[in-house]
Amino acid sequence: MTLTRRTLLAGGGAALALAACGDSDEPGGGRAAAGRGSFPAKVPHKFGTTVVRVEPRRVATYGGGDVDTLLALGVAPVLVPDIDPRWKRLGGVAPWSRERLGGTEPVVVSNEQVDFERVAEVRPDLVTAVEFDMKRGDYDKLTELAPTVAPPSGYAPYTVPWDVMAVQVGAALGRRAQARRLVRAARSRIAAAARANPAFGRSRAVLIDPDDDGGVYIFAPNDVRTRFLSDLGFTMPAAIEELFEGQFYATLSAERLDMLDEADVLVLVATREPQTANTTGTATYRRVRAVREERVVRIDDPDLAIAMSYSSVLSIPYQLREIVPALRAALA
Amino acid sequence: MTAALRIPPRSVGVGLALSATLLALLVVSVGTGEFEIPPGDVVAALAGQGDRSTEFVVETLRLPRALTGALVGAALGIGGAIFQSVTRNPLGSPDIVGFMQGAAAGAVLEIVVLGGGAFAIAAGSVVGGVGAAALVYVLAYRGGVTGYRLVLVGIGISAMLIAVTDYLLTRSTLDQALAAQVWLTGSLNGRGWEHVRPVAAGLAVLLPVAALLARPLRTLELGDDAARALGVPVERARLALIAVAVALTAIATASAGPIVFVALAAPQIARRLTRVAGPGVGCAALTGAVLLVGADFLSQRLFGDVQLPVGVVTGVAGGAYLAWLLAHEWRRGAG
Amino acid sequence: MRRGAPWLLVVLAALALVLLLSVGVGARPIPLGRVWSLVWRPDGSSDAAIVHDLRIPRTLLGLMVGAALGVAGALMQALTRNPLADPGLLGVNAGAAAAVVTATTLLGTVDPLAYIWFAFLGAAVASVVVYGIGTAGRSGATPVRLALAGTAVSIALIAYVEGLTIVDREALDQYRFWAVGALGGHPGSLNAQIAPFILAGLVLAVALGRPLNAIGLGEDSGRALGARLVRTRVLGAVAITVLCGAATAAVGPIAFVGLAVPHVARAITGPDERLVLPLSAAIAPVMLLGADVVGRVVNRPGELEVGIVSALAGAPVFIAIVRRRRIAQL
CATH class of the missing domain: 3.40.50.1980 (Nitrogenase molybdenum iron protein domain)
Structure with missing residues (x-):
């Protein structure tokens, strides 16, 4: 297993309330249907605010949990980080989300440092890196290539909770409401297990x-x-x-x-x-x-x-x- | 420029050949990579006529990265040449006398303990490097500094600094460790125009100073007494030279991390090429640039998917070169 | 021997004290009196388990590894007639590290017993290369040359290890803890695994005391002894490789113990290798376990690894030697 220490130490940080990452819903109050976002979408993050103007078709991601979240929202990313070498041989994503790729094969990149040329090669129209230690310089460069979404402010690297991450990634796709529904569904499954x-x-x-x-x-x-x-x-x-x-x-x-x-x-x-x-x-x-x-x-x-x-x-x-x-x- | 008139023809030839090699390496570095672009499109992108991805790759990634490599290599080459001449020892280069290890410890301290940003990391490395080099110099000073004592004290101080760095790494998360590891080996990945500008500005200021000091530097190589006899203010000249060399090395380290062996090898290779005894600052700069751009070219392509930091390539190649250099010099009975 | 006798008592007393401290001091505060009674009469409490299953094995490991490093350093200094010889400085540790990391990356080996053989191989190859470079040319291996050759080879090997650990992240995670020599956290079976190697190396080394004295008289008078010189060198190299390889494989690279300890031993006994070697075996654990105890105390509730403490304590000794001697001697 790779990523050992990261797996160990990822995931601390304050579990701030979801409200903290922006309750202003989709602009104009438009309700996004599943699979179609509302645009332009504004996403605040630790380096500023990114505006995604049109529905992204080619999403590249450097974030670990971002991959699952994108797939849950119905978007198969075209570039994903190498979380585990065993996964790489099976298409690059976790076993529990593999079928959601729908037959597409994302490019799998090692994620010690951003490999900008590989990102440019997939010609993305959105880059997300929520569960990733993105540096200011990385962000500045990636932004020249495509709208780039960084972690929300207030979290140390790799400490964005899964629910906050879902809404951040959802916001980038113009689908905050859909992301919130996914979060509520996951929470109610946990609550059901606790009740049982x-x-x-x-x-x-x-x-x-x-x-x-x-x-x-x-x-x-x-x-x-x-x-x-x-x-x-x-x-x-x-x-x-x-x-x-x-x-x-x-x-x-x-x-x-x-x-x-x-x-x-x-x-x-x-x-x-x-x-x-x-x-x-x-x-x-x-x-x-x-x-x-x-x-x-x-x-x-x-x-x-x-x-x-x-x-x-x-x-x-x-x-x-x-x-x-x-x-x-x-x-x- | 009277100094220019005295440059031997062979040095001019070597300088031209090095410039041509550097230019060729720069063209290949900008023209090729993981993202394949036909040569025509590269030219179009440079002229501002390419599509968004192509222009991004050429203008935001490859060109500044290659230029940073060339400038950092040149700065290290000059810094190394001056250090080696002042200590009158091929091993008196900043990577041997503790500068690089001090820079590493300073930067890792910043990454792991203080959690500073890019600027703070660069500042930490400069402070660490200058501090370590000064400490080595003071400890090696006993009525003057001789080359070997400087080198041996440097080895001792380096060992302590490496222990400090290792300690900090065991107290970090894997991600901090990875960030530190990549920084520690020296990397040119993601270097942009924001790195080109300070190094270029530093060179623009320091290169003329180094050129002005070239004559006292050559005289110092003959020994303090000879230099004094020739009317060179020895201590003042030495201090000025060391200041220039430290500044150049610091700028290079702050931009690309502690890249070992370019400062050591570039002046040596330049001397061998020009067959001139004295320190050829210009040729050392060009050799340094060629070495670093070449090593970076290799480091991006050796392992396919995984990009190695350029410092790994210079470290392995440079360690082997140093071993060869020592064996070679000693076999000739000079050492 | 006579002039060293009181000092010998001091060394033995220091060794006894450091062994006591190493068993008595740790993360869990247990009164020394209770520790003492638990050593002899374990009562099945968790304190007894800590003393017998954690602290005593750790102390024995430090004793063995320290003795191995101290004797290896004394052997190196005697064989090369080089006051700066040290397994860390002459590339032996870097060679062992490079071989172990290569094995981890390519074969996925994690078994400490398998580490040992790779460490032997790496240590042997690196020492041969360093010695080969250092002895190039007419004037032979001067201390400075060996130190520089060791530095060059170490830098290349360490860059290689860095490259490997960047390509293979699991290797980095294991390597960066192993890279700092530590006595804690090893399985109890480790002691039994390395003991035969270290004991064999120590016996071989001490047996070499008399022939080493002949070498100490100088290359020329030593040469009269003919083939025995070659045999002494080969056996000495074998002993160094076994001692350093086993110590490095067990706890990771630890520098400067092998450098500083023989100097202290020689200061006590004079240059008789028959005494310097066993005395180094007694002094080195004092330094290593002392550094380990300091490391347990200064960074509570965590620990500072012994390799870091010994480098911070040993490097100044190295610098002092360099400063004290005239360059001609170096």
């Missing part, structure tokens, strides 16, 4: 990811992964919550894994070796209460690990399908 499993609301859960020194990373309450668990009803143990001090993650050294004893269930990201084996092999990990009681949900599948940290309106149903039964079994 009242045990979740009575339990404390911690998502842990093995670090390189035999300990674990834990993600702050506003991280996308932690938020997913809290949306399902889980709470975070108080002692853990105090660790973050404004950071979006904290490390727990191998000697302090006893602090996890308060958790009723642990969600273990187990996609990196030898880190996972090192951490789970330590005597202190084996003594943690949830480990002794076999209440650990292992995320072995790299696709699920990516879904958890690159959440989108399309990944949510997949996440629920994969993880809710395991959580229910762990608490049984």
Whole structure:
């Protein structure tokens, strides 16, 4: 699995209310039908405001979750970032959204730095980079090529929540209302899963990811992964919550894994070796209460690990399908 | 220009050949790439007659990138030539005496801890580089600075700075680490006119100064006593020269990151080509430009999809070249 | 030996102290008295698990790796008669790193035992190349030449590693932690895996003490000993490769321990290699574990990796040596 650390650390940041990214609906109050936006669309973002004048036909994107969001809105992007080499061999997008490509084959580019020539080659009429650490210089250049939409202001790189991202991408396509409907649908699926499993609301859960020194990373309450668990009803143990001090993650050294004893269930990201084996092999990990009681949900599948940290309106149903039964079994 | 009259014919020939090579490299760099454009359309785009994508690729991407490469290479070549002459040691170049490692540590500190923007990163690198070079110079000073002590102290300080950089990288997210890694190896990707202008302005100011100082520089190579006998104010000339070299290296580093070995190799190659003992500032500048534009051309094409930072190519090629240079010099018994 | 006797006691006392600190100090505060009783009578508590399963293995790892690096440095300095010799400076670490990262990228290897063999290979190739460049020409390998050749080869290899890790991001994620030598976070089985290599290397090195003394007398008088000189060099190179390769494969590159420690040992015993080598094996863990303990304390609740602390502490020693000696000697 590639993108390991990014997958680990993506997704912190404040979960600002959706309202924060602009409640002024489509200009003229025109209601966009699914598949057709209303234009010109104005999209405010951290570098200013981009105006998309006509319905984009060729959308290039550097954002991880942007890909899913575009597909959910019915637009197959012509250029996507290389999130995982296994996906690249299968058309460049996540397994749960592959069929939405409708037979088209996007160009897949490595996303360490913007490869401007490859972007120019696909002759885009819109570039989105919401879940991407876009630099001012990148934005200035891409804007010369096509209208470019950056992350909304107020978020550190890779920390735009999936719901805010959906509306930002939707706005670029002139389809805010459609994007909001998608967000509402995804939220109600999560709420339904929470209602069906009242045990979740009575339990404390911690998502842990093995670090390189035999300990674990834990993600702050506003991280996308932690938020997913809290949306399902889980709470975070108080002692853990105090660790973050404004950071979006904290490390727990191998000697302090006893602090996890308060958790009723642990969600273990187990996609990196030898880190996972090192951490789970330590005597202190084996003594943690949830480990002794076999209440650990292992995320072995790299696709699920990516879904958890690159959440989108399309990944949510997949996440629920994969993880809710395991959580229910762990608490049984 | 009396100095111009004394330039040996071979140097003029080499200079012309280097200029022609540079021009050819620039044309190839602007004319080819992942985005295929027929030569006619390239010319049309340069004349402002192409379509939007073509003009974007030619005028916003390739031309400023190639020019930044040429200018940064030239600045590094001159900076290296002056450093090597002042220290009277081919290894006294900024990449060996800690400047580049200091620049790297300064920039990574800015990226990881302070979270500054492009300008702050460039400023951090300049401060780090100048600070490290000054520290090395002071520590190596014992009633004068000799080449080898300077180099060895440089190795020690570099090791400490690399430790600091490594530490900062382990405390960063992968994305900061990647941003830092790309910056650390030196890259020309995404360099635009905003990078061309400051380097061009810096060269426009510093090149004439370097040319004026060419004669004292040549005399300094003969040794302090000889220079003094010839009426050169040794300390003042040395200080002025070092200031020019540091300024040129700093401008280059701020624009493209710490690109190693161009400053080391360009003056050496220029000397071999011209077969002139003294520092040929002009030829060193042209050689530096050719090396960097050539290395950037390769770095964009070696691995297909993945673009390597140009510093990887100069690092591998330059390390091998330095090893060869050392073995060669020592075999001849000069070292 | 007589003039070194009190110092020898100091070294042994320092080693004992640092071993105690390494077992007694960590992220979880446990009173020293309790640690002491847990060492001898584990009571099944989580404190006992921390002491026995985390701190003691980590301390033993530091002991072995430190001894390996210190002895390898002393061997290098004796063999090349070069006061600046150090596995980090002479390209051995960079060679091991390049080989390990190549293996990770091409073969996807992550097994520490497999690391060791690639590290051996890389360390051996890099040292041969550096030595070959450094000895080119008539005047042979002077300290400056070896240091410069080591720097040139290291820079090329590190640029190569950087290129690979940019092409393969998973390799970057593993490499950037491994690139900073660290004693923490290794599986408990690592000690048993590297112990045979390090013990064999240490025994071989100490056995070379007497022939190395002959080399120390100078190339010419040493030459009278004929074939034994060649054999000593070859065996010395094997010992260096095994020690550095095993240490680097286990915990990542750690520079300057091998440089500074032999100087301290020689200052205590004088230039008798039969004493310098074992004494280096005792002093180096003091420096390495001391740096490790400092790293655990200065950056709480996180840790500062030992490779960073030792570079920050060791590089000034290197600069001091460079400044103190006249250039002619270097």
